[in-house]
Amino acid sequence: MRSAHKKELKLVLSLLAVFFLASVVVIFNTENSFGGGDPFSHFKMAYWGWKYPRLLFDSWGKPAYTILVSPFAQLGMNFARMYNVLMGLLTAFFSWKLARELKLNNAWIVVLLVLFTPIYFSLMFAALTEVTFSMLLILSLLLFFQRKYFWSAVVISFLPLVRTEGVVLFPIFLLAFSLKKQWKALPFFTVGFFLISWLGRPFYHSFWWLITDMPYKGGAADIYGHGNLFHFIDQTGGILGYPIAGLFCVGLVAGLWFWIRKDRFQMNQRFYFLLLIPGSYLLFLAAHSFVWWKGIGNSLGLIRVIGAVTPLAAIMALSGFDVLADIFSKYRKTIVAVSALLLLWIIYAGATTHRDGFEMSKPQQILTRACNYLKQNDLDKYKIYYFSSYIPYRLGIDPYDNQHSSEGIPHTQKISNAIPEGSIIVWDAHFGPNEGRTPLDKLLGDNGLRLLNVFKPKVPFKVLGGYDYAVYIFQKGKADRGGILNMVLGFENKQDDKGKFYIRKYAHSGHYSLKMDSLLQFSPVLSISFKDLTQNNYSRIQASVWVYPVYKLSETPCSLVVTFQHGNVAYKYHAYDLNNPVNSRKLKLNQWNKITVDYLIPEVRQKSGKMEVYIWNRGKKDIFFDDLKVELFNPDK
Numbered sequence: 095m096r097s098a099h100k101k102e103l104k105l106v107l108s109l110l111a112v113f114f115l116a117s118v119v120v121i122f123n124t125e126n127s128f129g130g131g132d133p134f135s136h137f138k139m140a141y142w143g144w145k146y147p148r149l150l151f152d153s154w155g156k157p158a159y160t161i162l163v164s165p166f167a168q169l170g171m172n173f174a175r176m177y178n179v180l181m182g183l184l185t186a187f188f189s190w191k192l193a194r195e196l197k198l199n200n201a202w203i204v205v206l207l208v209l210f211t212p213i214y215f216s217l218m219f220a221a222l223t224e225v226t227f228s229m230l231l232i233l234s235l236l237l238f239f240q241r242k243y244f245w246s247a248v249v250i251s252f253l254p255l256v257r258t259e260g261v262v263l264f265p266i267f268l269l270a271f272s273l274k275k276q277w278k279a280l281p282f283f284t285v286g287f288f289l290i291s292w293l294g295r296p297f298y299h300s301f302w303w304l305i306t307d308m309p310y311k312g313g314a315a316d317i318y319g320h321g322n323l324f325h326f327i328d329q330t331g332g333i334l335g336y337p338i339a340g341l342f343c344v345g346l347v348a349g350l351w352f353w354i355r356k357d358r359f360q361m362n363q364r365f366y367f368l369l370l371i372p373g374s375y376l377l378f379l380a381a382h383s384f385v386w387w388k389g390i391g392n393s394l395g396l397i398r399v400i401g402a403v404t405p406l407a408a409i410m411a412l413s414g415f416d417v418l419a420d421i422f423s424k425y426r427k428t429i430v431a432v433s434a435l436l437l438l439w440i441i442y443a444g445a446t447t448h449r450d451g452f453e454m455s456k457p458q459q460i461l462t463r464a465c466n467y468l469k470q471n472d473l474d475k476y477k478i479y480y481f482s483s484y485i486p487y488r489l490g491i492d493p494y495d496n497q498h499s500s501e502g503i504p505h506t507q508k509i510s511n512a513i514p515e516g517s518i519i520v521w522d523a524h525f526g527p528n529e530g531r532t533p534l535d536k537l538l539g540d541n542g543l544r545l546l547n548v549f550k551p552k553v554p555f556k557v558l559g560g561y562d563y564a565v566y567i568f569q570k571g572k573a574d575r576g577g578i579l580n581m582v583l584g585f586e587n588k589q590d591d592k593g594k595f596y597i598r599k600y601a602h603s604g605h606y607s608l609k610m611d612s613l614l615q616f617s618p619v620l621s622i623s624f625k626d627l628t629q630n631n632y633s634r635i636q637a638s639v640w641v642y643p644v645y646k647l648s649e650t651p652c653s654l655v656v657t658f659q660h661g662n663v664a665y666k667y668h669a670y671d672l673n674n675p676v677n678s679r680k681l682k683l684n685q686w687n688k689i690t691v692d693y694l695i696p697e698v699r700q701k702s703g704k705m706e707v708y709i710w711n712r713g714k715k716d717i718f719f720d721d722l723k724v725e726l727f728n729p730d731k
Contacts, residue, residue, distance in 0.1 A: 157290045211444060213400060243271065457482075460565050473567075476518050477513070528558050562604060564603075652713060655707065
């Protein structure tokens with residue numbers, strides 16, 4: 095080994111060692127929130143996979159990643175994060191080896207470019223799949239340029255088992271192998287698929303389970319939406335950072351110019367470099383841009399996904415750095431000074447661009463408060479139904495023990511009929527109405543559930559779907575056992591038969607309120623049969639609603655109605671008229687006002703009778719309502 099190579103190797107290993115030691119300090123002094131709830135879902139599968147082996151092969155979790163990280167996960171989340179740092183360091187080392195193989199100058203600089211690419215730096219400290227993908231990708235390229243084609247093909251075969259979209263790179267690799275006439279190596283592109291399929295077959299009872307259980311079939315634009323075709327380009331500062339992006343462009347343009355003018359389109363090493371390194375990066379970027387634009391593949395437009403290929407951009411950026419250094423080689427001292435400043439800029443930008451990911455996120459803070467409440471009140475002894483994977487992580491419970499916990503709730507008309515008595519439901523505004531497909535109104539309107547507590551941030555913020563973030567805790571109990579029944583209609587479920595009247599302009603809570611005008615005479619109804627309500631005669635009901643009048647109440651006559659029905663006959667009817675002069679004086683225009691009505695349940699004539707609460711609108715001008723609510727108070731209260 096040449097002396098210069100030895101010195102550079104020592105420098106590279108020193109940089110990696112310093113980064114590793116600094117990473118240990120960072121990991122054990124931060125609670126990373128980069129990636130939202132996904133790191134906790136991945137950790138959940140990796141940790142519990144040793145108890146439930148089926149989880150190691152879960153398609154969403156990505157089998158190759160889950161298997162590799164699982165030994166680290168047994169020691170806790172911080173060690174799963176440590177695994178990601180080690181994968182990042184390996185990626186940087188292989189990138190240096192690849193840069194030397196490609197005969198790029200200043201190869202050691204690529205270590206800094208890889209580690210301090212803004213999105214990549216943050217990904218290394220989160221239990222996510224992108225960094226492992228990048229390590230395999232760079233290793234496969236190193237093996238390719240070392241002419242170890244069979245091993246390169248084997249490594250490439252595992253890419254889709256770490257991130258499903260790795261398949262989009264297969265055509266470009268197959269082209270490169272074909273142009274090299276490495277026909278015998280092509281079957282090895284299937285090694286990963288066949289190995290994992292065979293290992294996972296006992297759990298999925300089909301050899302083709304990787305295809306049939308693929309989690310990204312179809313689209314979910316109704317949840318995740320879609321956006322601008324140039325979304326990821328617009329986010330260059332947060333993905334590559336502008337210095338690396340600029341060097342990437344310089345290297346790409348110069349490389350193409352040299353290949354066209356100097357190499358005359360030869361299929362030489364420069365050709366394969368351009369095809370496989372910037373070519374793979376741009377193909378991956380284009381694929382994600384397309385699916386986000388079209389709203390397919392369950393894409394959420396998260397910029398972190400591009401972190402899977404940013405080491406390719408770092409290598410291309412090194413090429414651009416070499417081009418500029420060569421052009422200005424006459425100004426050696428200036429080049430050294432400018433290079434030092436540029437590298438400092440890159441390091442600073444990489445370490446600080448996403449620094450908010452190194453602290454507990456706002457949703458995690460609220461969820462932590464909710465979990466502490468459950469522990470302090472000994473409620474975690476009941477079965478926990480949850481939507482966010484952060485809940486079982488924070489509570490320290492087995493999320494796959496169906497006797498104690500369940501991700502999501504049964505999709506039945508009345509949820510309380512399908513869960514054990516005493517069960518706890520922790521609904522959060524991000525995962526509950528989106529991935530969980532459970533609007534808050536469905537829980538609030540279930541008379542078998544009691545609302546125990548609500549946790550909201552001091553400063554409101556919105557999450558996916560435009561919902562104001564909050565966490566609601568419910569418990570199943572019988573409404574007639576000496577407690578208080580709460581039923582709330584918040585007008586949040588746009589799929590309701592009157593959902594077209596739920597509008598965003600005003601909202602007392604949640605995201606929508608009910609707009610009533612000449613087109614809507616009666617609001618949705620809170621209805622409950624007597625047998626489900628109480629077994630006691632003369633229990634007290636309190637009905638309430640929040641109203642936001644924008645015109646005088648004399649111009650928008652309406653009433654809050656409470657009635658007890660027997661068949662089609664209302665045998666105790668009460669209407670609170672908002673436009674009554676006495677009542678209207680209490681209400682202020684252009685702000686929310688609470689209307690409350692007390693109602694004593696009459697003697698029951700038949701248990702099939704039912705109570706109904708609704709708003710009756712007799713005006714033609716706009717008036718807004720929210721949080722229609724009914725509370726039951728037993729006679730001894």
